[in-house]
Amino acid sequence: MIERIDVAVFGAGRIGTIHAGNLARHAGARLRYVADVNAAAAHTLAERHGARTSSVEEALVDPAVGAVMICSSTDTHADLILRAAAAGKAIFCEKPVDLEVERARACAAAVRKAGVTCMIGFQRRFDPTFAALKQRLDAGEIGVPEMLVITSRDPAPPPHSYIAQSGGVFKDMLIHDFDIFRWILGGEAVSVHATGGCPGLPDIAAAGDLSHTAVTLRTNTGALCQINTSRRAAYGYDQRFEVLGSHGLLQAGNVRPTQVIAWSEQAISSDKPEAFFLERYRDAYALEIQHFLDALSSGTPVRTTIEDGIKALELAELATQSWREGRALSVEA
Template sequence: MIDVAIFGAGRIGKIHAGNLVLQAGARLKYVSDVNPQAAQELAAQHGAQVADIERALADPAVGAVLIASSTDTHADLILRAAAAGKAIFCEKPVDLSLERAQACARAVAEAKVTCMIGFQRRFDPTFDALKTRLAAGEIGDPEMLIVTSRDPAAPPASYIKSSGGIFKDMLIHDFDIFRWILADEAVSISATGSCLTDSAIAEAGDIDSAVVSIRTRRGRLCQINTSRRAAYGYDQRFEVLGSKGMLQAANHKPTEVLASTAQSVSQDKPEHFFLDRYRAAYAREIAHFLDAMVNRVPVRTTIEDGVKALQLAEAATLSWRENRTIELSK
C-alpha cells in the first residue's frame, strides 16, 4: 500500500484525490491546504487526515506527494519533497521562473526520486491513440503539426496578473504536445498576439489571442493558434501532416449524435469545461504515476519535460514582446 499526501484541496486537487483513491494499492493519508475548511472537507470525503506540510513530509510511511496547490508553491514543494525522498507528482508548471524550474530538476536528479509533471493531454485517449498510430508509421514521417487550443472564456483579470502570461499559463500544454507528437526540439520560435476579447487582460499586461510558429532541428514545422474565447466551447484539437497522409485528433462532444432535418444538420458543441474534456486523461495520468512507482519504470512526463516546455513559453513571450523570431540552441 502506498500512502500519499496531497498538497492543495482546490478544484484540481479534488480531481486528483478522487482519482487516487480509485487506484488499488494507494491510500490518501494526508490533505494539506492553506484553507482549513477545504482541507477538512476533502480529507473527510476520502477518509484522510488533515496535516501541515511538515508533518506529511516527515512521515516515513508517505511514499508520494501530489502537488496541486497554487503555481507559486510548486518549486518549494518539489524541493522539500525531493529532500524528503518522496516520489512527486506536480501540476504544471514547475515554476514561472526557468531558473527555479531548472534548480528543481537538479534537486530531483540528485535525490533520485520519481517526479512527474501534470501534462495530462498526453494521457487523453484520443491524443494518445493518434501518437500510437503516428509512431507505428501510419502516415510516414511527420512533417507539420497544427494545434488549435481555445478556451471558452478567459479567467478573471486578477488571475491573469499572476498567471505568468498566456504562453506560460495556457500554451505551455501546447508546447508539450509539440515536443511529444513530433519527438523533436525547436530551433526557432516566433510568436505574435493581440488582446481581442477583454481590455482588462491588456490592462493586466497580457494578451488573449496568439499564434506561434516553430521550426525544429529536423526542419519540421508547427503552428499553434490559441484564444481565451471560443463561444462554442472548449476547442482542443490538432492534426499531423506526414509524408503518407494525415492524422487528426478532434474535439470531444457530450454525444456523437448527428441530427439531420430539412432545416439543418447539427450535432453537440464541444465539451465546455477542461475538467470534462480531460476527465479520462486526469484519471489515466494518476494511474500511470502510481504504476511507475510500483514497477519502477520512467514516467511519461518528466520534470525535464516541464523545464523544456517552460523554455519554449519564455522564448514565445520574448518573441511576442520584442516582435522578433527567437533562435534557440541546437
C-alpha cells in the same frame, strides 16, 4: 515492487479534488493526508476519502508517506518540489514547475540529487484520442511528420485577478501546447516566433497579457508547428490538432458530451465541445494518476518528467520574449 503507497495531496482546489478522487480509486494507493491553506477545503476533501488533514511539514516527515501530489497554486510548486525531494518522497506536480526557468532547473537538479521520481502533470499526453493518434503516427501510418497544427481555445477568459498573477498566456496556457509539440513531433525546437493581441478583450491587454496568440516553431528535423490559441471561444472548449505527413494526415478532434448527431430539414447538428478542461480531460486525468502510481509500484520511469516540464517552460519563455521583441528567436542548443 511496492504493494501499496500512501500519498499526501497538497492543494484541495479543483485539480486537487480531481486527483485525490482518482488516487482513491487506485487499488495500490491510499490518500493519507490533505494539506491546504484553506482548512475547510482540506477537511472536506480528506473526509470524503477517509484521509486526515495535515500541514505540509507533518506529511513530509511521516515515513509512511511514499509520494506527494502538488496541486496547489503555481507559486508554491518549486518550494514544495524542493522540500519533497529533500524528504525522499516521489512527486507528482501540476504544471508548470515554476514561472522562472532557473528556478525550475534548480528543482530538476534537486530531484536528480535525491534520486526520486518526479512526474509533471501534462495530462494531454494521456488523453485516449491524442494517445491513439501518437501511436499511429509512431507506427508510420502517415510517413514522416512534416507539420503539426494545434488549436487550443478556452470558452471564456479567466478573471482579471488570475491574469495578473498567471505568468502570462505562454506560460499559463500554451505550456500544454508546447509539450504536445515536443511529444507529437518527437524533436526539439530550433526557432520560435510568437505574436498575439487582445481583440475585444481590453481588460487582458490592461493586465499586460494576451488573449489570442499565434506561434510558429521549427524543429531540428525541419518539421513545422503552428499553434493558435484564444482565451475566448463562444462555442466551448476547443482542443484539437492535426499532423500532416509525407503519406497522409491524422486528426484528433474535440470531445463532446454525447456523439449524437441530429439530421433535419433545417440543419445537421451535434453537441458543442465539452464545457472546459475538467470535463474534456476527465479520462486523461484518471489515466495519468494511474500511470504515476503504477510506475511507482513497478519501479518503471514516468512518461512526463521534470525535464519535460523545463523544456516546455523554456519554449514558453522564448515565446514571451519573441512576442515582446516582435521577432523570431533561435533556440540555444
